[in-house]
Amino acid sequence: MNPPAIRVVAASKRYGSLQALAGVDLEVAQGEFFGLLGPNGAGKTTLISALSGLARPDGGVFEIMGYNVVSDYRKARRNLGVVPQELVFDPFFSVRELLRIQSGYFGIRNNDDWIDEILENLDLTAKAGANMRMLSGGMKRRVLVAQALVHRPPVIVLDEPTAGVDVELRQGLWQFIRKLNRDGHTIVLTTHYLEEAEALCGRIAMLKSGKVVALDTTENLLRRFASHSLAVRLDRPELAAATGGVLAANGWAEFPLDRYDDLEPLLARLREAGAKILEMRVGEADLERVFVEVMSRA
Numbered sequence: 001m002n003p004p005a006i007r008v009v010a011a012s013k014r015y016g017s018l019q020a021l022a023g024v025d026l027e028v029a030q031g032e033f034f035g036l037l038g039p040n041g042a043g044k045t046t047l048i049s050a051l052s053g054l055a056r057p058d059g060g061v062f063e064i065m066g067y068n069v070v071s072d073y074r075k076a077r078r079n080l081g082v083v084p085q086e087l088v089f090d091p092f093f094s095v096r097e098l099l100r101i102q103s104g105y106f107g108i109r110n111n112d113d114w115i116d117e118i119l120e121n122l123d124l125t126a127k128a129g130a131n132m133r134m135l136s137g138g139m140k141r142r143v144l145v146a147q148a149l150v151h152r153p154p155v156i157v158l159d160e161p162t163a164g165v166d167v168e169l170r171q172g173l174w175q176f177i178r179k180l181n182r183d184g185h186t187i188v189l190t191t192h193y194l195e196e197a198e199a200l201c202g203r204i205a206m207l208k209s210g211k212v213v214a215l216d217t218t219e220n221l222l223r224r225f226a227s228h229s230l231a232v233r234l235d236r237p238e239l240a241a242a243t244g245g246v247l248a249a250n251g252w253a254e255f256p257l258d259r260y261d262d263l264e265p266l267l268a269r270l271r272e273a274g275a276k277i278l279e280m281r282v283g284e285a286d287l288e289r290v291f292v293e294v295m296s297r298a
């Protein structure tokens with residue numbers, strides 16, 4: 001049987017009195033597009049650092065494609081490509097030099113065909129000869145993605161890869177990552193852009209204070225946690241509370257709506273209370289609402 005792309009059992013890590021990871025269990029199957037979400041400080045980067053062997057955890061087991069990241073470090077590392085959150089580069093190398101050096105770390109020579117393909121897909125071909133210090137922040141971030149891919153790792157972990165990348169390039173980046181996923185690469189993504197996670201990830205884990213507080217398919221999370229809602233602007237906003245709504249600061253009243261069948265009775269209730277609807281919109285379930293709900297319950 002295929003080993004999981006990533007297996008984490010009982011991961012723990014403490015920084016002084018702060019428990020950054022408090023017993024995380026996680027398994028990502030080969031070929032998945034997996035989202036790792038959580039508020040700032042939830043422990044996502046700590047988990048990724050432990051997986052890539054950069055941070056030493058206090059306890060737990062970490063495996064990449066069945067290889068233990070401590071006892072089988074070289075094989076585990078070879079199977080993993082990490083796009084880190086921080087932009088750290090040697091400013092004196094050109095993009096191509098940097099990618100050749102990175103290939104060398106993995107003992108790969110004559111890698112230019114693959115490097116060219118990566119540069120092309122990341123829209124960096126024109127910058128291949130440019131020194132790193134001459135690139136914009138968004139371009140540097142794309143070089144980080146390129147760097148993670150030089151050794152064709154089957155498992156790719158991206159820690160907020162689109163922070164600071166403009167909309168057009170972000171879409172190009174996703175197209176490329178999707179293609180890698182279609183070609184069989186396992187993708188693990190952390191992002192604060194929840195609509196991106198919703199569109200891309202088949203399964204999602206949500207982390208809070210070093211613990212997994214939700215883990216399911218994106219579809220199930222949307223179905224289980226988030227309901228629809230009806231937002232209305234009433235001629236007499238004070239009637240919102242009496243009819244089961246919550247009045248927001250912008251003057252709109254919001255009503256939970258689990259099913260569309262509930263819409264008609266709600267409108268009748270408003271009519272009977274003597275409220276006239278001036279404007280109305282139905283809010284669909286989305287991952288942002290799920291996230292807020294999960295975090296407030298956990």
Ligand SMILES: Nc1ncnc2c1ncn2[C@@H]1O[C@H](COP(=O)(O)OP(=O)(O)OP(=O)(O)O)[C@@H](O)[C@H]1O
Pocket residue numbers: 015018020038039040041042043044045046047085
């Ligand atoms: N080297 C360190 N020394 C001390 N504390 C640390 C260190 N690295 C991380 N932490 C703390 O561990 C916790 C988890 O941090 P981590 O970077 O893993 O969170 P994150 O989920 O990646 O957050 P973000 O979304 O902001 O990237 C935070 O409270 C952070 O302050």
